[in-house]
Amino acid sequence: MGKPLRILIAKPGLDGHDRGAKVVARALRDAGMEVIYAGLRQTPEMIVEAALQEDVDGIGLSILSGAHMTLVPKVLRGLREAGLEHVKVFVGGIIPDEDVPVLREMGVVGIFGPGSSTQAIVEFIRQQLAGS
Amino acid sequence: MELVTQALTGNRYALARLISLIEDDGPEARAALQTVYPHTGRAYVVGVTGAPGTGKSTLVNELAKLWRSRDTTVGIVAVDPSSPFSSGALLGDRVRMHDLVGDPGVFIRSMATRGHPGGLARATGDVVKVLDAAGFAIVLIETVGAGQAEVEIARTAHTVIVVEAPGLGDEVQALKAGLLEIADVLVVNKADRPGAAQTALALEMAVGRYAVNPGNQADGSWRPPILQTVALNGTGVPEVLEAIEKHRLYLHTTGRWAQREHMRARAELLSVLQQELLQLILTRVGEEQLQHLIRRIVAREIDAHSAAQTLLSLLEA
Numbered sequence: 433m434g435k436p437l438r439i440l441i442a443k444p445g446l447d448g449h450d451r452g453a454k455v456v457a458r459a460l461r462d463a464g465m466e467v468i469y470a471g472l473r474q475t476p477e478m479i480v481e482a483a484l485q486e487d488v489d490g491i492g493l494s495i496l497s498g499a500h501m502t503l504v505p506k507v508l509r510g511l512r513e514a515g516l517e518h519v520k521v522f523v524g525g526i527i528p529d530e531d532v533p534v535l536r537e538m539g540v541v542g543i544f545g546p547g548s549s550t551q552a553i554v555e556f557i558r559q560q561l562a563g564s
Numbered sequence: 565m566e567l568v569t570q571a572l573t574g575n576r577y578a579l580a581r582l583i584s585l586i587e588d589d590g591p592e593a594r595a596a597l598q599t600v601y602p603h604t605g606r607a608y609v610v611g612v613t614g615a616p617g618t619g620k621s622t623l624v625n626e627l628a629k630l631w632r633s634r635d636t637t638v639g640i641v642a643v644d645p646s647s648p649f650s651s652g653a654l655l656g657d658r659v660r661m662h663d664l665v666g667d668p669g670v671f672i673r674s675m676a677t678r679g680h681p682g683g684l685a686r687a688t689g690d691v692v693k694v695l696d697a698a699g700f701a702i703v704l705i706e707t708v709g710a711g712q713a714e715v716e717i718a719r720t721a722h723t724v725i726v727v728e729a730p731g732l733g734d735e736v737q738a739l740k741a742g743l744l745e746i747a748d749v750l751v752v753n754k755a756d757r758p759g760a761a762q763t764a765l766a767l768e769m770a771v772g773r774y775a776v777n778p779g780n781q782a783d784g785s786w787r788p789p790i791l792q793t794v795a796l797n798g799t800g801v802p803e804v805l806e807a808i809e810k811h812r813l814y815l816h817t818t819g820r821w822a823q824r825e826h827m828r829a830r831a832e833l834l835s836v837l838q839q840e841l842l843q844l845i846l847t848r849v850g851e852e853q854l855q856h857l858i859r860r861i862v863a864r865e866i867d868a869h870s871a872a873q874t875l876l877s878l879l880e881a
Protein backbone atom coordinates (compact mmCIF):
# COMPACT_ATOMS: atom_id res chain seq x y z
CA MET A 433 0.00 0.00 0.00
CA GLY A 434 1.48 3.33 -1.05
CA LYS A 435 1.35 6.40 1.10
CA PRO A 436 -2.05 8.07 1.16
CA LEU A 437 -2.58 11.40 -0.57
CA ARG A 438 -2.90 14.29 1.87
CA ILE A 439 -5.36 16.99 0.87
CA LEU A 440 -6.22 20.22 2.66
CA ILE A 441 -9.82 21.34 2.36
CA ALA A 442 -10.40 24.94 3.37
CA LYS A 443 -12.94 27.71 2.97
CA PRO A 444 -11.27 31.07 2.52
CA GLY A 445 -13.30 34.21 2.92
CA LEU A 446 -16.36 35.05 4.90
CA ASP A 447 -19.28 33.02 3.56
CA GLY A 448 -20.47 30.38 6.00
CA HIS A 449 -21.72 27.73 3.61
CA ASP A 450 -19.50 24.73 4.31
CA ARG A 451 -21.79 21.92 3.14
CA GLY A 452 -19.98 21.58 -0.18
CA ALA A 453 -16.54 21.53 1.46
CA LYS A 454 -17.72 18.85 3.88
CA VAL A 455 -19.22 16.69 1.12
CA VAL A 456 -15.97 16.84 -0.84
CA ALA A 457 -13.89 16.16 2.30
CA ARG A 458 -15.98 13.10 3.04
CA ALA A 459 -15.76 11.83 -0.57
CA LEU A 460 -11.96 12.15 -0.56
CA ARG A 461 -11.79 10.36 2.78
CA ASP A 462 -13.92 7.55 1.40
CA ALA A 463 -11.55 7.36 -1.55
CA GLY A 464 -8.70 6.60 0.87
CA MET A 465 -7.15 10.04 1.14
CA GLU A 466 -6.11 11.80 4.33
CA VAL A 467 -8.11 15.00 4.40
CA ILE A 468 -7.08 17.85 6.65
CA TYR A 469 -10.24 19.84 7.15
CA ALA A 470 -9.42 23.41 8.11
CA GLY A 471 -12.96 24.73 8.16
CA LEU A 472 -14.49 28.15 7.71
CA ARG A 473 -13.14 31.68 7.46
CA GLN A 474 -9.58 30.89 6.54
CA THR A 475 -7.30 33.66 5.40
CA PRO A 476 -4.90 32.86 2.54
CA GLU A 477 -2.06 33.02 5.10
CA MET A 478 -3.75 30.42 7.31
CA ILE A 479 -4.27 28.13 4.33
CA VAL A 480 -0.66 28.36 3.22
CA GLU A 481 0.59 27.72 6.74
CA ALA A 482 -1.67 24.69 7.19
CA ALA A 483 -0.54 23.31 3.81
CA LEU A 484 3.08 23.72 4.87
CA GLN A 485 2.77 22.16 8.33
CA GLU A 486 0.66 19.29 7.07
CA ASP A 487 2.87 18.69 4.01
CA VAL A 488 -0.14 18.24 1.74
CA ASP A 489 -0.14 17.17 -1.89
CA GLY A 490 -3.15 19.26 -2.84
CA ILE A 491 -5.50 21.97 -1.62
CA GLY A 492 -9.22 22.23 -2.29
CA LEU A 493 -10.65 25.72 -1.83
CA SER A 494 -14.39 26.12 -1.50
CA ILE A 495 -15.58 29.63 -2.29
CA LEU A 496 -19.20 30.70 -2.63
CA SER A 497 -18.81 34.36 -1.81
CA GLY A 498 -17.68 35.56 -5.22
CA ALA A 499 -14.32 36.64 -3.83
CA HIS A 500 -12.38 33.94 -5.68
CA MET A 501 -10.55 36.39 -7.95
CA THR A 502 -9.02 38.02 -4.86
CA LEU A 503 -8.55 35.00 -2.62
CA VAL A 504 -7.21 32.40 -5.04
CA PRO A 505 -4.29 34.54 -6.33
CA LYS A 506 -3.33 35.29 -2.72
CA VAL A 507 -3.23 31.59 -1.86
CA LEU A 508 -1.22 30.78 -4.99
CA ARG A 509 1.25 33.59 -4.30
CA GLY A 510 1.58 32.50 -0.67
CA LEU A 511 2.32 28.95 -1.78
CA ARG A 512 5.03 30.13 -4.16
CA GLU A 513 6.60 32.30 -1.49
CA ALA A 514 6.61 29.37 0.95
CA GLY A 515 8.29 27.11 -1.61
CA LEU A 516 5.13 25.06 -2.07
CA GLU A 517 4.60 25.64 -5.80
CA HIS A 518 4.29 21.87 -6.30
CA VAL A 519 1.07 21.75 -4.24
CA LYS A 520 -1.88 21.41 -6.64
CA VAL A 521 -4.81 23.76 -6.03
CA PHE A 522 -8.37 23.05 -7.08
CA VAL A 523 -11.40 25.24 -6.50
CA GLY A 524 -15.05 24.48 -5.94
CA GLY A 525 -18.06 26.73 -5.61
CA ILE A 526 -19.77 29.38 -7.66
CA ILE A 527 -17.26 30.42 -10.30
CA PRO A 528 -18.60 32.37 -13.32
CA ASP A 529 -17.58 30.91 -16.69
CA GLU A 530 -15.52 33.94 -17.65
CA ASP A 531 -13.33 33.52 -14.56
CA VAL A 532 -12.50 29.88 -15.26
CA PRO A 533 -9.77 30.44 -17.87
CA VAL A 534 -8.27 33.23 -15.76
CA LEU A 535 -8.02 30.97 -12.73
CA ARG A 536 -6.51 28.21 -14.83
CA GLU A 537 -3.99 30.65 -16.20
CA MET A 538 -3.00 31.51 -12.64
CA GLY A 539 -2.28 27.85 -11.96
CA VAL A 540 -5.49 26.36 -10.56
CA VAL A 541 -5.57 22.77 -11.83
CA GLY A 542 -9.29 22.09 -11.50
CA ILE A 543 -12.51 24.02 -11.08
CA PHE A 544 -15.70 22.33 -9.93
CA GLY A 545 -18.97 24.19 -10.07
CA PRO A 546 -22.38 23.19 -8.74
CA GLY A 547 -23.46 19.75 -9.92
CA SER A 548 -19.94 18.30 -10.13
CA SER A 549 -20.00 14.68 -9.03
CA THR A 550 -17.78 13.72 -6.12
CA GLN A 551 -16.62 10.75 -8.19
CA ALA A 552 -15.35 13.11 -10.88
CA ILE A 553 -13.51 15.18 -8.26
CA VAL A 554 -11.91 12.09 -6.73
CA GLU A 555 -10.76 10.81 -10.11
CA PHE A 556 -9.45 14.20 -11.12
CA ILE A 557 -7.39 14.52 -7.95
CA ARG A 558 -6.01 11.01 -8.31
CA GLN A 559 -4.92 11.80 -11.87
CA GLN A 560 -3.46 15.18 -11.00
CA LEU A 561 -1.55 13.84 -8.06
CA ALA A 562 -0.43 10.51 -9.48
CA GLY A 563 3.16 10.05 -8.47
CA SER A 564 3.21 12.57 -5.63
CA MET B 565 21.10 13.92 6.46
CA GLU B 566 20.32 17.27 4.87
CA LEU B 567 16.57 17.20 5.60
CA VAL B 568 17.15 16.51 9.30
CA THR B 569 19.68 19.31 9.60
CA GLN B 570 17.27 21.78 7.99
CA ALA B 571 14.33 20.58 10.08
CA LEU B 572 16.28 20.92 13.32
CA THR B 573 17.54 24.40 12.49
CA GLY B 574 14.20 26.09 12.05
CA ASN B 575 13.15 25.30 8.47
CA ARG B 576 9.45 24.63 8.99
CA TYR B 577 8.81 23.03 5.63
CA ALA B 578 11.75 20.68 6.14
CA LEU B 579 10.24 19.81 9.50
CA ALA B 580 6.90 19.02 7.83
CA ARG B 581 8.61 16.85 5.23
CA LEU B 582 10.66 15.04 7.84
CA ILE B 583 7.45 14.24 9.71
CA SER B 584 5.92 12.83 6.50
CA LEU B 585 9.01 10.74 5.90
CA ILE B 586 8.73 9.25 9.36
CA GLU B 587 5.00 8.74 9.05
CA ASP B 588 5.45 6.84 5.80
CA ASP B 589 8.22 4.69 7.32
CA GLY B 590 11.00 2.93 5.44
CA PRO B 591 14.81 2.78 5.62
CA GLU B 592 15.21 6.54 5.14
CA ALA B 593 12.87 7.20 8.05
CA ARG B 594 14.96 4.98 10.29
CA ALA B 595 18.16 6.68 9.27
CA ALA B 596 16.55 10.06 9.98
CA LEU B 597 15.38 8.95 13.42
CA GLN B 598 18.87 7.78 14.22
CA THR B 599 20.14 11.30 13.56
CA VAL B 600 17.23 12.92 15.39
CA TYR B 601 17.36 10.83 18.55
CA PRO B 602 20.43 12.35 20.25
CA HIS B 603 18.71 15.75 20.06
CA THR B 604 15.61 14.59 21.93
CA GLY B 605 14.77 14.52 25.62
CA ARG B 606 14.27 18.22 26.20
CA ALA B 607 10.57 18.64 25.48
CA TYR B 608 7.86 18.09 28.04
CA VAL B 609 5.23 15.83 26.48
CA VAL B 610 1.61 16.29 27.50
CA GLY B 611 -1.14 13.93 26.32
CA VAL B 612 -4.77 14.98 26.06
CA THR B 613 -7.26 12.15 25.77
CA GLY B 614 -10.95 11.52 26.35
CA ALA B 615 -14.16 10.54 24.58
CA PRO B 616 -15.11 12.15 21.25
CA GLY B 617 -16.73 15.53 21.68
CA THR B 618 -15.47 16.26 25.19
CA GLY B 619 -13.51 19.26 23.91
CA LYS B 620 -9.96 17.94 23.60
CA SER B 621 -9.02 20.11 20.61
CA THR B 622 -10.44 23.24 22.20
CA LEU B 623 -8.56 22.53 25.42
CA VAL B 624 -5.35 21.93 23.47
CA ASN B 625 -5.88 25.24 21.69
CA GLU B 626 -6.35 27.08 25.01
CA LEU B 627 -3.39 25.38 26.71
CA ALA B 628 -1.15 26.22 23.77
CA LYS B 629 -2.28 29.85 23.84
CA LEU B 630 -1.48 30.05 27.52
CA TRP B 631 1.98 28.59 27.07
CA ARG B 632 2.62 30.96 24.19
CA SER B 633 1.69 33.90 26.41
CA ARG B 634 4.57 32.76 28.61
CA ASP B 635 6.86 32.58 25.60
CA THR B 636 7.02 28.77 25.66
CA THR B 637 7.07 27.11 22.22
CA VAL B 638 4.48 24.41 21.53
CA GLY B 639 4.36 21.54 19.04
CA ILE B 640 1.01 19.83 18.60
CA VAL B 641 0.30 16.36 17.21
CA ALA B 642 -3.42 15.81 16.69
CA VAL B 643 -4.43 12.23 15.94
CA ASP B 644 -7.70 11.24 14.28
CA PRO B 645 -8.80 7.77 13.16
CA SER B 646 -8.32 6.29 9.69
CA SER B 647 -11.32 4.54 8.18
CA PRO B 648 -10.96 0.76 8.55
CA PHE B 649 -12.58 0.37 5.13
CA SER B 650 -11.18 3.05 2.85
CA SER B 651 -8.07 3.75 4.98
CA GLY B 652 -8.81 7.42 4.35
CA ALA B 653 -9.18 9.86 7.21
CA LEU B 654 -10.77 13.17 8.00
CA LEU B 655 -8.42 15.13 10.20
CA GLY B 656 -10.48 17.92 11.69
CA ASP B 657 -8.66 19.06 14.81
CA ARG B 658 -7.24 22.19 13.19
CA VAL B 659 -10.76 23.61 13.02
CA ARG B 660 -10.53 24.36 16.75
CA MET B 661 -6.98 25.65 16.61
CA HIS B 662 -7.33 28.79 14.47
CA ASP B 663 -6.04 30.99 17.27
CA LEU B 664 -2.57 29.48 16.92
CA VAL B 665 -2.10 30.18 13.23
CA GLY B 666 0.58 32.63 12.22
CA ASP B 667 2.63 32.03 15.36
CA PRO B 668 6.12 30.76 14.52
CA GLY B 669 6.34 29.34 18.06
CA VAL B 670 3.64 26.80 17.25
CA PHE B 671 3.67 23.84 14.87
CA ILE B 672 0.52 21.78 14.39
CA ARG B 673 0.49 18.43 12.64
CA SER B 674 -2.53 16.19 12.07
CA MET B 675 -1.97 12.44 11.93
CA ALA B 676 -4.21 9.58 10.90
CA THR B 677 -3.98 6.36 12.91
CA ARG B 678 -3.45 4.32 9.70
CA GLY B 679 -4.87 1.21 11.33
CA HIS B 680 -2.90 1.40 14.55
CA PRO B 681 -4.96 0.67 17.67
CA GLY B 682 -4.46 2.30 21.07
CA GLY B 683 -5.52 5.87 20.30
CA LEU B 684 -2.33 7.01 18.55
CA ALA B 685 -0.73 6.39 15.17
CA ARG B 686 2.20 3.98 15.03
CA ALA B 687 4.54 6.86 14.26
CA THR B 688 3.15 9.34 16.81
CA GLY B 689 5.96 8.70 19.29
CA ASP B 690 8.56 9.28 16.58
CA VAL B 691 6.88 12.47 15.36
CA VAL B 692 6.97 13.72 18.95
CA LYS B 693 10.71 13.05 18.94
CA VAL B 694 11.11 15.16 15.81
CA LEU B 695 9.23 18.10 17.37
CA ASP B 696 11.28 17.65 20.54
CA ALA B 697 14.53 17.71 18.59
CA ALA B 698 13.32 20.73 16.62
CA GLY B 699 13.26 22.60 19.92
CA PHE B 700 9.61 22.81 20.91
CA ALA B 701 9.56 23.08 24.70
CA ILE B 702 6.12 21.54 25.04
CA VAL B 703 4.70 18.84 22.80
CA LEU B 704 0.96 18.37 23.11
CA ILE B 705 -0.52 15.13 21.79
CA GLU B 706 -4.23 14.93 21.21
CA THR B 707 -5.36 11.30 20.91
CA VAL B 708 -8.29 10.05 18.86
CA GLY B 709 -11.63 10.26 20.64
CA ALA B 710 -10.86 7.52 23.11
CA GLY B 711 -13.15 4.96 24.66
CA GLN B 712 -11.95 2.80 27.50
CA ALA B 713 -8.97 1.00 26.08
CA GLU B 714 -7.04 3.62 24.11
CA VAL B 715 -4.32 4.00 26.71
CA GLU B 716 -1.16 4.07 24.62
CA ILE B 717 -0.78 7.77 25.41
CA ALA B 718 0.27 6.76 28.95
CA ARG B 719 3.48 5.34 27.47
CA THR B 720 4.13 8.37 25.28
CA ALA B 721 3.41 11.41 27.45
CA HIS B 722 4.92 12.67 30.70
CA THR B 723 1.60 14.05 31.90
CA VAL B 724 -1.74 12.65 30.73
CA ILE B 725 -4.86 14.78 30.87
CA VAL B 726 -8.12 12.87 30.63
CA VAL B 727 -10.98 15.08 29.51
CA GLU B 728 -14.53 14.22 30.52
CA ALA B 729 -17.76 16.09 29.96
CA PRO B 730 -21.02 16.11 31.90
CA GLY B 731 -23.67 13.61 30.96
CA LEU B 732 -21.53 10.93 29.36
CA GLY B 733 -22.14 8.19 31.88
CA ASP B 734 -23.03 7.35 35.43
CA GLU B 735 -20.78 6.48 38.31
CA VAL B 736 -20.37 2.91 37.07
CA GLN B 737 -18.63 4.21 33.96
CA ALA B 738 -16.25 6.11 36.20
CA LEU B 739 -15.50 2.94 38.14
CA LYS B 740 -14.43 1.01 35.07
CA ALA B 741 -10.76 0.52 34.46
CA GLY B 742 -8.90 2.08 31.57
CA LEU B 743 -8.82 5.71 30.68
CA LEU B 744 -9.28 7.02 34.23
CA GLU B 745 -6.37 4.99 35.49
CA ILE B 746 -3.91 6.68 33.17
CA ALA B 747 -4.96 10.19 34.19
CA ASP B 748 -2.44 12.44 35.89
CA VAL B 749 -4.89 15.32 35.64
CA LEU B 750 -8.65 14.97 35.20
CA VAL B 751 -10.63 17.69 33.50
CA VAL B 752 -14.41 18.02 33.46
CA ASN B 753 -14.85 20.25 30.45
CA LYS B 754 -18.08 22.02 29.46
CA ALA B 755 -18.50 22.72 33.15
CA ASP B 756 -21.15 25.33 32.38
CA ARG B 757 -23.50 22.51 31.47
CA PRO B 758 -25.85 20.81 33.91
CA GLY B 759 -24.39 17.78 35.67
CA ALA B 760 -20.79 19.00 35.78
CA ALA B 761 -20.64 18.89 39.57
CA GLN B 762 -22.02 15.33 39.63
CA THR B 763 -19.50 14.22 37.03
CA ALA B 764 -16.69 15.75 39.06
CA LEU B 765 -17.99 14.06 42.21
CA ALA B 766 -18.24 10.65 40.51
CA LEU B 767 -14.66 11.06 39.30
CA GLU B 768 -13.55 12.15 42.76
CA MET B 769 -14.89 8.94 44.27
CA ALA B 770 -13.47 6.74 41.52
CA VAL B 771 -10.04 8.33 41.68
CA GLY B 772 -9.90 8.12 45.48
CA ARG B 773 -10.45 4.41 45.37
CA TYR B 774 -8.85 3.08 42.26
CA ALA B 775 -6.85 5.22 39.95
CA VAL B 776 -3.17 4.71 40.45
CA ASN B 777 -1.05 5.35 37.41
CA PRO B 778 2.04 3.16 37.91
CA GLY B 779 4.02 6.07 36.53
CA ASN B 780 3.18 7.95 39.72
CA GLN B 781 3.79 6.86 43.30
CA ALA B 782 2.02 3.61 44.13
CA ASP B 783 1.58 5.04 47.61
CA GLY B 784 -0.92 7.51 46.28
CA SER B 785 1.30 10.54 46.83
CA TRP B 786 0.05 11.91 43.51
CA ARG B 787 -3.68 12.20 43.44
CA PRO B 788 -4.95 13.36 40.04
CA PRO B 789 -6.60 16.73 40.57
CA ILE B 790 -10.11 17.04 39.16
CA LEU B 791 -10.53 20.39 37.48
CA GLN B 792 -13.54 21.98 35.84
CA THR B 793 -13.12 23.99 32.67
CA VAL B 794 -15.07 25.74 29.97
CA ALA B 795 -12.39 25.46 27.32
CA LEU B 796 -14.44 27.43 24.80
CA ASN B 797 -13.88 30.64 26.77
CA GLY B 798 -10.73 29.62 28.60
CA THR B 799 -12.32 29.31 32.06
CA GLY B 800 -10.30 27.03 34.32
CA VAL B 801 -7.54 26.45 31.78
CA PRO B 802 -4.81 28.27 33.78
CA GLU B 803 -5.50 25.81 36.62
CA VAL B 804 -4.99 22.90 34.22
CA LEU B 805 -1.66 24.32 33.14
CA GLU B 806 -0.70 24.79 36.76
CA ALA B 807 -1.61 21.15 37.51
CA ILE B 808 0.58 20.01 34.60
CA GLU B 809 3.51 22.03 35.96
CA LYS B 810 2.90 20.61 39.42
CA HIS B 811 2.91 17.07 38.05
CA ARG B 812 6.09 17.77 36.16
CA LEU B 813 7.73 18.95 39.37
CA TYR B 814 6.37 15.90 41.18
CA LEU B 815 7.94 13.54 38.62
CA HIS B 816 11.29 15.26 39.04
CA THR B 817 11.37 15.55 42.82
CA THR B 818 10.26 11.95 43.45
CA GLY B 819 12.55 10.28 40.94
CA ARG B 820 9.50 9.10 39.04
CA TRP B 821 10.79 10.88 35.97
CA ALA B 822 13.60 8.39 35.45
CA GLN B 823 11.21 5.54 36.10
CA ARG B 824 8.74 6.83 33.49
CA GLU B 825 11.53 7.27 30.97
CA HIS B 826 12.57 3.68 31.63
CA MET B 827 8.99 2.45 31.16
CA ARG B 828 8.69 4.44 27.95
CA ALA B 829 11.93 3.12 26.54
CA ARG B 830 10.99 -0.44 27.40
CA ALA B 831 7.52 -0.18 25.83
CA GLU B 832 9.00 1.42 22.74
CA LEU B 833 11.71 -1.19 22.33
CA LEU B 834 9.26 -4.07 22.76
CA SER B 835 6.83 -2.55 20.31
CA VAL B 836 9.52 -2.05 17.66
CA LEU B 837 10.80 -5.56 18.30
CA GLN B 838 7.31 -6.97 17.87
CA GLN B 839 6.95 -5.25 14.51
CA GLU B 840 10.37 -6.30 13.30
CA LEU B 841 9.94 -9.89 14.44
CA LEU B 842 6.58 -10.17 12.76
CA GLN B 843 8.07 -8.79 9.57
CA LEU B 844 10.99 -11.20 9.83
CA ILE B 845 8.72 -14.18 10.32
CA LEU B 846 6.39 -13.19 7.50
CA THR B 847 9.33 -12.72 5.14
CA ARG B 848 10.81 -16.09 6.04
CA VAL B 849 7.53 -17.95 5.83
CA GLY B 850 6.24 -16.40 2.63
CA GLU B 851 2.70 -15.61 1.63
CA GLU B 852 1.95 -19.08 0.24
CA GLN B 853 2.67 -20.94 3.44
CA LEU B 854 0.78 -18.30 5.42
CA GLN B 855 -2.28 -18.72 3.21
CA HIS B 856 -2.03 -22.48 3.52
CA LEU B 857 -2.13 -22.27 7.32
CA ILE B 858 -4.98 -19.75 7.26
CA ARG B 859 -7.04 -22.13 5.12
CA ARG B 860 -6.33 -24.93 7.59
CA ILE B 861 -7.44 -22.75 10.49
CA VAL B 862 -10.66 -21.89 8.68
CA ALA B 863 -11.23 -25.59 7.94
CA ARG B 864 -10.79 -26.34 11.67
CA GLU B 865 -7.82 -28.60 10.96
CA ILE B 866 -5.52 -26.61 13.19
CA ASP B 867 -6.01 -23.83 15.73
CA ALA B 868 -4.31 -20.44 15.50
CA HIS B 869 -1.97 -21.10 18.43
CA SER B 870 -0.67 -24.36 16.94
CA ALA B 871 -0.34 -22.71 13.54
CA ALA B 872 1.77 -19.97 15.10
CA GLN B 873 3.98 -22.59 16.75
CA THR B 874 4.44 -24.24 13.36
CA LEU B 875 5.61 -20.94 11.89
CA LEU B 876 7.93 -20.27 14.82
CA SER B 877 9.54 -23.68 14.49
CA LEU B 878 10.34 -22.76 10.88
CA LEU B 879 12.16 -19.72 12.22
CA GLU B 880 14.26 -21.81 14.56
CA ALA B 881 15.24 -24.26 11.81
